[in-house]
Amino acid sequence: MKNGLLLDAGSGGQASRRLISECFFRHFANPLLERMDDAARLEELRSPIAISTDAYTVTPLFFPGGSIGTLAVHGTVNDVAMLGARPQYLSCAFVLEEGLSLELLDRVVADMARAAEKAEVLIVTGDTKVVPRGACDKMFITTTGVGGIFADPAPSGHNARPGDAVLVSGAVGDHGLTIMGSRENLSFLTDVSSDSAPLNKMIAAVIERAGPVHVLRDPTRGGLATTLNEIAEQSGVSLVLEETNIPVHNSVQSGCACLGLDPLYLANEGKCICILPADRAEAALAAMRDFPCGAEAARIGAVTPAEKKPRVILKTRIGGSRILSMPEGIPLPRIC
Amino acid sequence: MKNGLLLDAGSGGQASRRLISECFFRHFANPLLERMDDAARLEELRSPIAISTDAYTVTPLFFPGGSIGTLAVHGTVNDVAMLGARPQYLSCAFVLEEGLSLELLDRVVADMARAAEKAEVLIVTGDTKVVPRGACDKMFITTTGVGGIFADPAPSGHNARPGDAVLVSGAVGDHGLTIMGSRENLSFLTDVSSDSAPLNKMIAAVIERAGPVHVLRDPTRGGLATTLNEIAEQSGVSLVLEETNIPVHNSVQSGCACLGLDPLYLANEGKCICILPADRAEAALAAMRDFPCGAEAARIGAVTPAEKKPRVILKTRIGGSRILSMPEGIPLPRIC
Numbered sequence: 001m002k003n004g005l006l007l008d009a010g011s012g013g014q015a016s017r018r019l020i021s022e023c024f025f026r027h028f029a030n031p032l033l034e035r036m037d038d039a040a041r042l043e044e045l046r047s048p049i050a051i052s053t054d055a056y057t058v059t060p061l062f063f064p065g066g067s068i069g070t071l072a073v074h075g076t077v078n079d080v081a082m083l084g085a086r087p088q089y090l091s092c093a094f095v096l097e098e099g100l101s102l103e104l105l106d107r108v109v110a111d112m113a114r115a116a117e118k119a120e121v122l123i124v125t126g127d128t129k130v131v132p133r134g135a136c137d138k139m140f141i142t143t144t145g146v147g148g149i150f151a152d153p154a155p156s157g158h159n160a161r162p163g164d165a166v167l168v169s170g171a172v173g174d175h176g177l178t179i180m181g182s183r184e185n186l187s188f189l190t191d192v193s194s195d196s197a198p199l200n201k202m203i204a205a206v207i208e209r210a211g212p213v214h215v216l217r218d219p220t221r222g223g224l225a226t227t228l229n230e231i232a233e234q235s236g237v238s239l240v241l242e243e244t245n246i247p248v249h250n251s252v253q254s255g256c257a258c259l260g261l262d263p264l265y266l267a268n269e270g271k272c273i274c275i276l277p278a279d280r281a282e283a284a285l286a287a288m289r290d291f292p293c294g295a296e297a298a299r300i301g302a303v304t305p306a307e308k309k310p311r312v313i314l315k316t317r318i319g320g321s322r323i324l325s326m327p328e329g330i331p332l333p334r335i336c
Numbered sequence: 337m338k339n340g341l342l343l344d345a346g347s348g349g350q351a352s353r354r355l356i357s358e359c360f361f362r363h364f365a366n367p368l369l370e371r372m373d374d375a376a377r378l379e380e381l382r383s384p385i386a387i388s389t390d391a392y393t394v395t396p397l398f399f400p401g402g403s404i405g406t407l408a409v410h411g412t413v414n415d416v417a418m419l420g421a422r423p424q425y426l427s428c429a430f431v432l433e434e435g436l437s438l439e440l441l442d443r444v445v446a447d448m449a450r451a452a453e454k455a456e457v458l459i460v461t462g463d464t465k466v467v468p469r470g471a472c473d474k475m476f477i478t479t480t481g482v483g484g485i486f487a488d489p490a491p492s493g494h495n496a497r498p499g500d501a502v503l504v505s506g507a508v509g510d511h512g513l514t515i516m517g518s519r520e521n522l523s524f525l526t527d528v529s530s531d532s533a534p535l536n537k538m539i540a541a542v543i544e545r546a547g548p549v550h551v552l553r554d555p556t557r558g559g560l561a562t563t564l565n566e567i568a569e570q571s572g573v574s575l576v577l578e579e580t581n582i583p584v585h586n587s588v589q590s591g592c593a594c595l596g597l598d599p600l601y602l603a604n605e606g607k608c609i610c611i612l613p614a615d616r617a618e619a620a621l622a623a624m625r626d627f628p629c630g631a632e633a634a635r636i637g638a639v640t641p642a643e644k645k646p647r648v649i650l651k652t653r654i655g656g657s658r659i660l661s662m663p664e665g666i667p668l669p670r671i672c
Binding site: 006007008009010011012013014015016017035036037038039040041042043044045046047048049050051052053054055056057059078079080082083085089091092093094095098124125126127128129130131132134135136137140142144145146149154156157158216217218220221222226230234326327328329330333334 | 343344347351353371373379383384387389391393414415421427429460462466467472480482485492552557566663670
């Protein structure tokens, strides 16, 4: 154990089987996974189905509010939920570096198991590759989620309509700033932690109480501003936001001010954007606020016709307005 | 272009979108992928469903007979097919190293697109992360496949029964030896190439013509011997093989002799093991032989009751017999 993970643990032989039974099966235990065939059999999945995949490469592996393990479950669960689906099953593939601490791997896998249990999804199949020292930085995890779509019609980034209200399920920027603070040991950011959370139950409640919504998207890489730009472009509309209504924690606001960052461009891992007819906005907000992850939900703007081209416009606190453009890149890689 | 991939290409911003449209969408073009929502919507998938995932970390990225791109499609397509399913959709997640040649990435993605077209599967959703130089070795790809199970009852490693025949769809060891030869520049292995191929159409023909089969498994990492050991253990039976009947190309046999390797423990990427009632073995072999990937299909042994414990026994050319044990590890990492 004290020498860490050996290459043989990814070989498919006895050493692989020990890793699988002593680590993965111990935490993820369920009958579908334990069949150990080349693929898992899913009985209870009804068309239409949503499928989403994400590779998680975040560094550091553990940070305030979560870990690569919680992200790998929440991120994919949320992406499936954004199609108006109930996430039911996950697959996971690990690329692990030779010499990785087995204790650390065990903690990540335990985090994944707890996150999956909380989100009520089963991890049903997986793969493990071990690469030589230096061929990857500790570990990468790819998860794929599937689930039946219950929303009819289903939400899509293409469906925002002039007159719709734009909601966000809570304060933005916490995840991005937390990763930056953890990586750089910024001691003035001690009161910031990741918002990593599963949103599937909140989404189901919103659709149940407010009816079908036009758009659901989670503003991860590139943050709120980037995701809203994508929606504006896909739907061919403009989005007009009220800066005073966008929830941002004081700690995030002040941390961003110190670092010269804009919280609207920082990644989130437990928030969603919801766009729906304005007359149902209050019902959707009330449904969100019944959940801890939606307690700070707010109506932040409205959809308008695009004038020359689709834009995201921010009406600022001081009464001006500015265009929130699509960023070229972001300053921080490996944030999720 | 000549500086290679920039970190910004994984940021979620404009640079990401250019990579997605100029590389991934150009090759994978299909309406489901191009929706660009957080998840893809699959209409034509009927329960029960098979799902399988694999991370591909092979080095070198290109080798005689294939590339990481062909493997990433064939490997997952085959795993889904092994459950008696028709692979229909794939997701793919890339972890790319900063500075990676864009020309090289384009070649890999083109290989994936061709392999998917040949296997008649659609790549419907994906993710791209770019990590800093040194945080991964060029590229890793994780694919997840889903498809409806048509075999009833479906095959499983648990279903081998005494009296069944053991078939293999062709010669073994080519992929493993090819990777070893490419990596070490072994010039005497010039006539060996990977068997990487999609098996889904052949599997469908076998089940159509020979009826439901008991076991289907593809002997990848650890090769034929390791996979047969897994089946013996899962089914609680022994497997008795006739060495003279196991197809091994002369080039592989002689390459293995030079290197002190056993072809029965080398990885394959376009072969399957099929175990079914003996009276239907000839029908299954005939179905396999109708396909180029099954041209060398052979009946290699029989299932017997386990005596003390499940074993894989090889009756050798010279009339003796030896136990093919489960290996502890394998000498070559990053073979797939």
